[in-house]
Amino acid sequence: MKIIKTQWPLISAAFTAAVALLVPDSSEYSAPGTSYFLLFTALMAITYELFLLFGKGQVRTKTAYRSAFWGTVILAMNIFNVITTKYVLLPPLYFPSPEKIFSVLISDSLFLGNCLLYTLRIQLLGWLFGCVFGILTGIALGFSSGFKYWVQPLVRILGPIPPTAWIPIVLVVFPSIIMASSFLIALAVWFPTTVLTANGIANIKNSYFEVGATLGASKACSILKIGIPAAMPFMFIGIFNGTCSSFITLVTAEMLGAKYGIGWYINWQKEMMSYANVYAGLIVMSLVCYLVITALFKIRDRILVWQAGVIKW
Amino acid sequence: MVGAIKIDNVTKTFINKQKETITALKDINLDIPANSFISLIGPSGCGKSTLLRQIAGLIAPTSGSIKLDGVTISSPGPERGFMFQEHNLFPWLTIYDNIAFGLRARGIFKEQKSRIDEYMELVGLRGFEKYYPHQLSGGMCQRASLARALVGHPSVLLLDEPLGALDAFTRMNIQDEILRIREEKNMTMIMVTHDVDEAIYLSDKIVVMTPRPGMITSVVDVELPRPRDRSDADFLKYHGEILKQLKFGGFKKEPEYSI
Structure with a gap:
């Protein structure tokens, strides 16, 4: 048996x-x-x-x-x-x-590979920008009440708009389609990362900062050595959500205006009525998304090894 | 000798959610000589933790001043170590890195590296360097938190009911360790506690406080030789005395007549 x-x-x-x-x-x-x-x-x-x-x-x-x-x-x-x-x-x-x-x-593997590389370049560029700015905005929101006063409403108003809704404006503002797409990706990653980073900081036990202060940590040191690591689990959730919504954004963006890329490939093949190619594109895309998410999980497990007994995923 | 604290006419008021002014502490005057062990004892709401946090510099008095060796305390600083009721170890750092945190924050890690091993040894945590806090028991975490507070060589150690959440045996063990460390390292220790026995076992002086508004009722000098015996008759006499001060004892009247 x-x-x-x-x-x-x-x-x-x-x-x-x-x-x-x-x-x-x-x-x-x-x-x-x-x-x-x-x-x-x-x-x-x-x-x-x-x-x-x-x-x-x-x-x-x-x-x-x-x-x-x-x-x-x-x-x-x-x-x-x-x-x-x-x-x-x-x-x-x-x-x-x-x-x-x-x-x-x-x-079609060579052509698919090229489309994929093109897409990944945009994705990576936008994703990195989105993560970095998201974390920075989140930290500033979490620690500076002045920044929070001015920027929080902006985040609340701009954040929930689906990034794809910006396409008409973005296509006009940015000189190249690569930059426009990267911007949309960055936007998609930025919002959840910002919100969850700020949220993570707001949820840190105040006594951690008190411990830091009694041990002689400066304000900057508290932010770097206590605020960021303590908010890290939330940051990761933000980055996860952002990554998932960036996939959606990218494919939609490519379907609308791009001249190249895996999303464009799927859309183009659909118009050519060759559905075998559409499915092939979908398979490639799902494999890549799966690999990206798996890689993120691995990174998280490595960085957040201390969480094993603290927070359950 | 460093580590003398002078509390001068300290009053602390809060405004609560109903917009009423609450007086947490009223006209507190206290001289704490260097190298002494002082316990603050009293029912909850008497402001003993508030007083301790003011000495730490975590909150500022509404009026009056607190001086350490003649210098007014205005913010937290590494010369005043603080041990919290919860161990508050950073869960993302190993025990070693938790203890090293203060030295790193002050940029003296390289020079003072050997101290970390010394204090890990002192609190009996040798071999647990690479563990994370969640992998250790509550008592071990509290020991690590003690080492973290001590490793920067503070002249004053402030203890905010640090042993309250531990079981009786672990508590007695750590009490002995605290006394041993005090003998070895010479520092002023101020402890907030609910536990009368703990206060008598450890302290040179016990400051008894009452609530609403928080005030000092009396200061009891504990004149018992060390090491102290918790079941000694004189020890129990102090116990009764403190309970009486706290209005929890001394109700039994002497019989009016006896045969």
Whole structure:
């Protein structure tokens, strides 16, 4: 029983391959071969097996724990394949077969990669600006009542506007589309980071600052050594929220005015009615978002190691 | 000798939410000689913590002045260490970095690095340098907080009910440690407490306070040899005396006649 459970992805993959090869395609379905679909199915199963066989300790246990999940993912792909190629139950124009999607991923990989790089450049630039200014604004709001008096209302008024609503103005104000998009990303990250940083500072126990003062810490030292680390958990939540809303903003921005980028690619392919490319773009985008969020989690766990016993996520 | 505190006619008033003026402390006069151990004792609301926080410089008196070695106290400073009721260790720093915080803040970490080990040893936390506060027990955290307050070599150590939240055995242990440190390091210690036994066990003088408005009722000199014995007859006599001052004892009348 146990072997079936841990080898579930391999069994699913074999079954999927058998179905793909042995069941004849529908007469309505017209596409060459099944090679890419089989390749991807095999790749998933092999990757899983490699982790299971050569992973050490934790990696291995975690892989085995995910066996049912990956096995079922492969089965779901099988079902999708059967629906789209064997029986054509959905309009093929909007629901292309996995074979077509995977073949686009490979044949268009260079172009997709370029689009992705272009997008990531804007994303990274805007994200960094948004984080830095968000944290700075939040700290100033948290510590300076004068700054708070003037800027807090501004944050409250400007913050909740969805960054994409600025597109008409931003496109006019900024000389290049890169700068305009970066600005929108920065705006999307800035607002939640600011609010949560300020919130985090407001929530710090006053006695921490009293401890600092009795130990001889100056005002600047209190801000740097007590205010910032104590507000760090909140800052991270702000950055997370900002990152997620920046993805939305970026794709919307690219769909509206950009000449390049992954969001533009999806929109362009939609207009060309090639939905296989749309799905390929979506897959690439979701992978990247997943990687970014995972990386952020890893960074947070590294920096906020002290939280293990203090705050639950 | 440094660490003498002179409290001169200190009054502290607050304005509460109902816009009424509350007198927390009224006309407090107290001379605390260097190297003495003073306890402030009294029911809650008598302003003993307020007085201690004023000596720390965390709040300012409404009128009157508090001087340390002739200099008026206007803000917190490292020459007056403060130990809070909660340990208030920074959860994001290890025990070592918590204790080093004051030295780093004052830019004397490099020169005084060896002191950190010395004080970790002194409070019995050797080997726990890399632990985070949440990984230690309440008693150990309070020891770390004691080391943090002491490592900057203050001339006065202010203790705001630091042992109130600990179990009885840990409390007695740390009381002994505080006494040992005082003998070794020579400093004035002022402690706010609710615990009469603790006050008698540790103090040279016990300042008894009453609430509304916070005033000093009496100052009791504890003339017991050290080390003190908590079950000694004289110790218990002081206990009764202090309780009487606090209006919690001495109700039993002498019998009017006896056979």
